[in-house]
Amino acid sequence: MLRGGGATVPPAGAGALRKARREQQLVSKRLLRDEALEEAEEGCVAMIFGEAEIQQFLQLAQRGTEEKEREGALVSLRRGLQRPETQQTFIRLEGSIRTLVGLLTSNQALLQLEAARCLHELSHSEQSAVVEACLPATSYLLTYLSGHSSDFIELCLYTLGNLIVESEAVRRQLLPQGIVPALAACIQSPHLTVLEALGYALSQLLQAKEAPEKIIPSVLGSTLPQHMLQLLQPGPKLNLGVAVEFAWCLHYIICSQVNNALLITQGALSTLGLLLLDLAGAVQRTEDAGLELLACPVLRCLSNLLTEAAAEAVGGQLQLRDERVVAALFILLQFLLQKQPSLLPEGLWLLNNLTANSPSFCTSLLSLDLIEPLLHLLSVSNVVSVLVLTVLCNVAEKGPAYCQRLWPGPLLSSLLDTLAFSDTEVVGQSLELLQLLFLYQPGAAQAFLQQSGLQALQRHEEVAQLQDRVHALQQTALHG
Numbered sequence: 305m306l307r308g309g310g311a312t313v314p315p316a317g318a319g320a321l322r323k324a325r326r327e328q329q330l331v332s333k334r335l336l337r338d339e340a341l342e343e344a345e346e347g348c349v350a351m352i353f354g355e356a357e358i359q360q361f362l363q364l365a366q367r368g369t370e371e372k373e374r375e376g377a378l379v380s381l382r383r384g385l386q387r388p389e390t391q392q393t394f395i396r397l398e399g400s401i402r403t404l405v406g407l408l409t410s411n412q413a414l415l416q417l418e419a420a421r422c423l424h425e426l427s428h429s430e431q432s433a434v435v436e437a438c439l440p441a442t443s444y445l446l447t448y449l450s451g452h453s454s455d456f457i458e459l460c461l462y463t464l465g466n467l468i469v470e471s472e473a474v475r476r477q478l479l480p481q482g483i484v485p486a487l488a489a490c491i492q493s494p495h496l497t498v499l500e501a502l503g504y505a506l507s508q509l510l511q512a513k514e515a516p517e518k519i520i521p522s523v524l525g526s527t528l529p530q531h532m533l534q535l536l537q538p539g540p541k542l543n544l545g546v547a548v549e550f551a552w553c554l555h556y557i558i559c560s561q562v563n564n565a566l567l568i569t570q571g572a573l574s575t576l577g578l579l580l581l582d583l584a585g586a587v588q589r590t591e592d593a594g595l596e597l598l599a600c601p602v603l604r605c606l607s608n609l610l611t612e613a614a615a616e617a618v619g620g621q622l623q624l625r626d627e628r629v630v631a632a633l634f635i636l637l638q639f640l641l642q643k644q645p646s647l648l649p650e651g652l653w654l655l656n657n658l659t660a661n662s663p664s665f666c667t668s669l670l671s672l673d674l675i676e677p678l679l680h681l682l683s684v685s686n687v688v689s690v691l692v693l694t695v696l697c698n699v700a701e702k703g704p705a706y707c708q709r710l711w712p713g714p715l716l717s718s719l720l721d722t723l724a725f726s727d728t729e730v731v732g733q734s735l736e737l738l739q740l741l742f743l744y745q746p747g748a749a750q751a752f753l754q755q756s757g758l759q760a761l762q763r764h765e766e767v768a769q770l771q772d773r774v775h776a777l778q779q780t781a782l783h784g
Contacts, residue, residue: 458501711748
């Protein structure tokens with residue numbers, strides 16, 4: 305089963321990005337502001353400007369006698385555009401966007417940069433009319449992605465990403481203008497800030513509702529996927545911020561199911577498997593580096609790729625390292641339990657997909673003595689409990705040899721505890737596991753009876769969704 309959802313993360317300058325991701329994971333737009341500029345302008349309150357003032361700034365920016373005067377006019381306008389009221393006035397003013405685009409195409413670098421910053425403030429607006437007013441600038445923003453200034457390219461990418469989020473009209477315009485080839489050329493940049501901004505813009509494009517039909521086929525037909533996988537290769541060059549962005553990009557492509565077989569043939573499964581091992585090593589060495597932000601999309605990508613029929617043909621790539629993969633996954637589960645328990649289901653979903661059709665992964669789980677640590681997770685939440693019990697069912701359904709190694713240990717007392725839960729799904733999965741144990745493990749039913757198992761079952765006799773299974777288990781326990 306595919307797991308969707310997730311999102312690229314929040315508005316912030318590059319320095320605050322990782323912290324903001326932890327605090328607010330679902331905000332789409334990002335605001336990139338120069339930290340040195342912010343410090344220099346500290347104490348300057350963003351003013352609400354009327355039409356006359358905006359017109360004056362634009363005229364000064366166009367016709368001022370000195371470059372410093374022209375640049376200063378745009379700086380004042382940019383500050384004002386931080387206010388929604390000024391943004392609305394600006395787009396209503398005839399010729400304002402045309403003038404700003406003209407300044408964006410200026411041959412004076414500082415004027416061009418300030419004009420781009422003004423557009424960036426507009427792109428961050430929550431009002432779609434403000435965003436769509438920026439449409440005339442998109443072709444220029446795309447053109448400047450092939451420029452030489454990494455700071456300017458980064459600004460253009462975040463601005464494009466913000467515009468993409470807000471408006472299908474913007475996306476409709478960008479596709480024929482060549483955004484996919486432009487991004488494919490840009491991904492070869494040596495600058496990490498550019499790559500992180502590119503990952504953000506691309507992830508916004510890939511999340512569009514029309515992406516599976518109109519965008520993802522073009523992305524898969526470009527060199528982007530190969531470069532994305534290279535940027536996810538573990539090693540000294542792996543950068544966390546860049547890897548997080550492109551892992552989410554990969555997740556959106558995989559969830560679309562447009563052509564996952566292609567990604568697998570390009571090495572996605574083996575790259576992600578190696579990255580999982582690398583992450584497990586990193587969380588043991590590093591205290592608080594935000595590694596959970598990368599763990600989430602990597603776990604989802606692997607889980608979803610393993611559901612593909614094509615994965616079975618190349619599954620050997622991962623199965624060669626069965627024990628290492630399972631051990632790494634448990635290291636990550638323990639890490640997530642401490643740092644971000646809400647992400648535990650991501651790791652357990654991967655464990656479920658690994659063990660569902662693979663006796664060798666089930667064997668690894670048993671030989672590494674990981675059943676007890678798995679049972680400790682039952683107290684975390686109902687969602688986690690259901691997934692833990694599902695993994696245990698995957699092991700039990702492999703037959704008598706597996707059930708013998710599961711039993712008795714702490715499993716019986718844990719099952720009696722989960723039968724006391726009020727959640728129907730948890731209880732239902734517990735009944736499923738008991739059914740398999742009764743079937744394959746001699747003496748399991750008798751041990752269950754001796755531990756007041758019948759009384760535990762009686763609690764659920766009146767629950768419509770559970771009645772049939774409860775009755776069947778009672779008959780099996782009593783009559784064998």
